[in-house]
Amino acid sequence: MLTTRQLIFWLLPIPFLLAFCLLEGSSGFGWPDTATPTGRALLELRLSRVATGWVVGAALSCAGCAMQAVLRNPLAEPYVLGVSSGGCLGAALVIAFGLSVISPLALPFGAFVGAAAALLLVCTLAGRVGSYTPNTLILTGVVVGSILSSLLMLLLSFAQSRAVHSITWWMLGNLQSASWPLLAMIAGLVALAIGALFAEARSLNALLLGAEAAHNLGVRTRIAVPLILGAATLAAAAAVSVSGIIGFVGLIVPHALRRFTGANHRMLLPCAAVFGGTFLVLCDTLARTLFAPHEIPVGVVTSLIGGPFFLFLLTQTRPAAPLREKAAQ
Amino acid sequence: MITLEHVTARYGENIVLNDVSFTVGRGEMLALVGPNGAGKSSLLRVITGQLPAQGTARVCGTDTVRLCPRTRAKTLAVVPQEIARDIPFAARDFVLLGRTASLPRFGGPSDADDDAVRDAMLLTETWNLRDRLLPEMSGGERQRLALAMALAGKPEILLLDEPTSHLDLRHRAEIMRLLTRLNREQRTTILMVVHDLTLASQFFSRLILLSASRVLADGAPADVLRPDLLETAYACPVRVIPLPGVSATCVLPKL
Numbered sequence: 001m002l003t004t005r006q007l008i009f010w011l012l013p014i015p016f017l018l019a020f021c022l023l024e025g026s027s028g029f030g031w032p033d034t035a036t037p038t039g040r041a042l043l044e045l046r047l048s049r050v051a052t053g054w055v056v057g058a059a060l061s062c063a064g065c066a067m068q069a070v071l072r073n074p075l076a077e078p079y080v081l082g083v084s085s086g087g088c089l090g091a092a093l094v095i096a097f098g099l100s101v102i103s104p105l106a107l108p109f110g111a112f113v114g115a116a117a118a119l120l121l122v123c124t125l126a127g128r129v130g131s132y133t134p135n136t137l138i139l140t141g142v143v144v145g146s147i148l149s150s151l152l153m154l155l156l157s158f159a160q161s162r163a164v165h166s167i168t169w170w171m172l173g174n175l176q177s178a179s180w181p182l183l184a185m186i187a188g189l190v191a192l193a194i195g196a197l198f199a200e201a202r203s204l205n206a207l208l209l210g211a212e213a214a215h216n217l218g219v220r221t222r223i224a225v226p227l228i229l230g231a232a233t234l235a236a237a238a239a240v241s242v243s244g245i246i247g248f249v250g251l252i253v254p255h256a257l258r259r260f261t262g263a264n265h266r267m268l269l270p271c272a273a274v275f276g277g278t279f280l281v282l283c284d285t286l287a288r289t290l291f292a293p294h295e296i297p298v299g300v301v302t303s304l305i306g307g308p309f310f311l312f313l314l315t316q317t318r319p320a321a322p323l324r325e326k327a328a329q
Numbered sequence: 330m331i332t333l334e335h336v337t338a339r340y341g342e343n344i345v346l347n348d349v350s351f352t353v354g355r356g357e358m359l360a361l362v363g364p365n366g367a368g369k370s371s372l373l374r375v376i377t378g379q380l381p382a383q384g385t386a387r388v389c390g391t392d393t394v395r396l397c398p399r400t401r402a403k404t405l406a407v408v409p410q411e412i413a414r415d416i417p418f419a420a421r422d423f424v425l426l427g428r429t430a431s432l433p434r435f436g437g438p439s440d441a442d443d444d445a446v447r448d449a450m451l452l453t454e455t456w457n458l459r460d461r462l463l464p465e466m467s468g469g470e471r472q473r474l475a476l477a478m479a480l481a482g483k484p485e486i487l488l489l490d491e492p493t494s495h496l497d498l499r500h501r502a503e504i505m506r507l508l509t510r511l512n513r514e515q516r517t518t519i520l521m522v523v524h525d526l527t528l529a530s531q532f533f534s535r536l537i538l539l540s541a542s543r544v545l546a547d548g549a550p551a552d553v554l555r556p557d558l559l560e561t562a563y564a565c566p567v568r569v570i571p572l573p574g575v576s577a578t579c580v581l582p583k584l
Contacts, residue, residue, distance in 0.1 A: 072413075199434055206429050208416050213409060216377055218402025218430030262462070263417045266437075 010260075014278050021285040022050050026292035051187075052178040053284040053298070054277035056243045057253075059190040059235040061276020064250025065268055066197050066232040069204045070225055071134040077250035078236030081141035081229070082118040085148035087240035090114020092152055092167045096159045100166075104179060107170075108186070108241035115237035118148060123226070133211075137229075173246035173299025175284050186242045193235035194273055200228050201265040208263055246299045248306025249280055255313050330355050330486055330518045331376060331388055338368075338375055338382035345371040346382065347542040355485075356516035358509070360529040362553070363539035364563045369522045370410075372539070373488050376520070377407060388486070402430035406479035408489040412471055414464055420474055421459040424450055427481030449480035452507060468495035476504060480511075487511070489521040493528070505532045530554055531577035538562055554578050 023029055025046055032046075033039035063078035071080070078084075094100050094110035126140045156164055178186070197204070203224040206214035211221045236250070253276040254268065261267040280298070283305060287298040331353040338346040346368045353359060361369045374380035378393040378401065386393045389404060396404075406427065418426075425432075427449065428442045438446075450456040453473045463471060472495045479487060487508070493501040509532060511517040523529040529536055530550040538546040538553050540562035546553040559567045559580065566583035 202429055202432055202434065205418075205422075206426055208418075209412060209426070212374075212379060213407075213412075215379055215398070216402065216405075216407040216409075217426055218399045220398050258417055262419055262422065264419075264422050 011274065014274065017278055018050060018054070018281060021053075021281045022046050024285055024289055026288055026295065048178055048180065048183065049175050049284055049288070050281050052175045052183055052242060053281040055183065055187045055190050056175065056239040056246065056277075057249055057280025058194065058273040058277035059239040060246065060249040060280070061253040061272035062194045062197055062269055063232040063235040063239075064276075065254040065265065065272045066204060066228050067250070068254055069208050069265065070228050070232075071138055072208070072210065073134060073138060074255070075251070076138065077247075078232060078239070079145075079245070079247070079250070080138060081122045081233065082145035082148060083115045083233055083236050084240065084245050085145040085152065086118025086121075087111040087115035087237060088167075088171055088245065089148050089152045089155070090117070091170055091241075091244070092155050092159075095166045095170070096155055096163050105182060108182060111241040111244075112237045115240050116233065118144060119229070119233040119237075123229070169297070170244045172297035173244040173302075174287075174295075174297050175243050178242050182242065186238045189238040190235050193231045193238065194269070196231035197228065197235075198266075198269050200224055200231075201269055204228065204265040204269075205263070244297075244299065246280070246302055248302045248310070249276055252306045252310045252313070253279055255310065259313075259316075330357075331520065332385065332390075333372075333375070333387075334385040336375060336382045336384035336386050338371055338380050340371075345380075345542055346375065348384075349539075349542075349544055350384075351537060351544060351547055353518060353520060355518055356512065357535065358512040358519040358521075358533055359535040359537060360521050360523040360533040361537050361539060362523055362526060362529055363545075367539040367562070368542045369539055370490055373407065373490055373520075373522065376488060377401070377405065399430040403482060404484060405486040405488065406482050406484035408475050408479045408487070408492045410490045410492075410494065411468075412463075412475050414466075414468075414471060416463055418463050419459070420455060420461050420463070420466070421446060421450070423463060423474055424455070424477045424481050427478035430482065445481050445483060446477075449477040452480060453477040454503070469497060469500050472496055473500065473504070476507075484517070486518045486520070489519070491522050491524060493523075493525070501528070508532070526554060526559075526580040527577060530580075531575065550578060554580055 023031060025042065027042065032042040034043055060078055067076040067078060067080060068074060090113050091107055091111040094107050099106045099110065122137065122141045122144050125144065126136045156167060159167065203214065203219045206217045206219045211225065215221050254272055257268060257271050257275060261271050280302065283301040284298045287301045288295045290296065334350050336346055336349045337344065349372065361372065363369055371380060375382045375386050376388060376393060378396055381394055388396060388401065424446045425438060425442065428438065428445060432438060432442060447456065450459060453476050455470065455473050455477050458466065458470060458474070472492060476492055493504055496504060505528065508519055512519050534549065536548070536550055536553040537544060538558060545562055546558050554569055556567055556569050559569070568581045568583055570579040570581065572579055
């Protein structure tokens with residue numbers, strides 16, 4: 001069984017890893033010369049990348065944990081309810097209509113509105129179908145996501161080539177464009193969402209047994225389920241708005257962590273935030289240094305690492321002993 | 330403790346309970362019997378407030394749908410027919426779920442919560458499994474843990490949906506003895522769905538026979554386990570054989 005000491009052992013290298021990611025760049029390893037404007041700009045750029053990566057990774061991992069519990073589907077991730085397609089369409093509309101030149105906030109705002117509108121549409125339709133059961137929500141999410149993706153393709157077919165390039169690059173996922181005010185706003189939204197999820201950690205634990213069992217255990221499922229889905233979508237939408245589509249983080253981080261912490265969300269959620277954030281920062285460091293000076297989209301790196309790693313996890317069927325709630329206190 | 334008056338419940342157009350009325354007093358121990366699809370599980374869902382129904386359904390004098398969820402969970406615990414086997418909960422954390430209604434939103438479990446969990450696990454002989462994961466356990470062990478989870482909340486009413494279905498003879502007898510003891514010593518009200526009519530006659534002083542969404546009979550085992558009533562309910566010829574030396578009746582289908 002994992003003890004507090006073992007948890008500390010796993011947490012201890014994280015500040016060093018983040019420091020390494022801060023020092024490593026396409027221009028080489030080391031502290032930039034802050035006496036020069038170029039050095040200061042370089043340091044600020046790297047700091048922004050590390051901070052953005054950490055916030056986005058934490059948001060996607062926690063959203064993945066919550067979605068997998070509520071939907072009782074191990075393949076559920078933040079984008080399963082059409083959030084990614086909605087975010088893409090929102091961002092594509094902003095780019096295609098040239099609104100991104102009005103304000104740097106226009107693109108993230110468009111992506112956020114698109115993602116949130118997609119979730120609203122999915123929930124409304126699922127409610128009309130008859131229930132908010134996991135299967136209904138997932139099926140509605142898949143169909144709505146497909147329709148929104150088709151609309152995106154339609155938009156791309158009419159867009160100018162420059163806009164097509166911008167939209168495609170954005171869809172591949174990257175952490176380049178976040179300014180400090182924007183990042184502060186996104187971090188605030190993500191903190192709010194993760195806080196709401198942690199407040200519902202006991203409901204998430206009960207919901208793993210199904211909505212009926214959770215009801216019998218005293219969970220107000222009609223309030224808790226929409227609240228959790230809303231908070232997870234808020235986190236995912238905030239992440240999408242600043243980074244584009246970054247896949248696999250919300251899938252593999254929770255799956256890998258459950259083997260160490262067990263299914264208890266009071267352990268799982270904080271661990272997902274810390275390790276998910278660190279995982280994405282590491283992936284982004286690889287993305288900007290692997291083929292330096294050429295940079296590859298971080299979404300490509302997370303998929304290339306996440307895909308095989310997820311397959312490896314699937315072959316390891318026996319989970320490890322979990323971290324008990326009392327043990328980490 | 331539980332009052333149902335002219336309760337009618339539907340899934341869409343399909344009536345699953347039709348004009349069902351009965352009361353269960355404090356400290357009673359009764360079994361719900363009847364064929365598949367008779368409405369036994371639906372009846373439990375009406376009592377837990379999950380299935381809205383016409384008529385009156387009250388627990389401790391309050392309408393089941395209007396009961397505050399936390400109050401309801403502290404009063405009434407449910408042992409389901411089966412629990413998912415693929416959730417990587419440690420047994421102790423799983424049983425702690427039974428205290429969800431008492432636990433603070435942010436804080437950890439108190440000593441009282443830990444004591445309640447340990448007591449429930451000792452009662453159900455699952456304390457030795459406390460650090461094992463659910464996916465590593467047999468169906469019988471998971472079923473005993475489900476009972477421990479329900480007992481951890483120290484409920485006044487225990488609803489059980491065939492809790493002995495995955496248990497071998499020894500564990501089945503032990504669970505039934507435990508339920509009888511809880512009922513006798515702590516006056517826990519017990520309402521249990523049972524398919525095994527012989528088991529029902531051995532351990533319960535009152536049976537309710539449901540058939541085609543209605544109450545066909547309500548009374549002592551000798552009054553309910555009659556060939557004519559059982560043949561009507563199960564649409565199957567049966568032999569009812571009183572067992573000498575024990576207050577139980579063996580019910581067999583005629584082949």
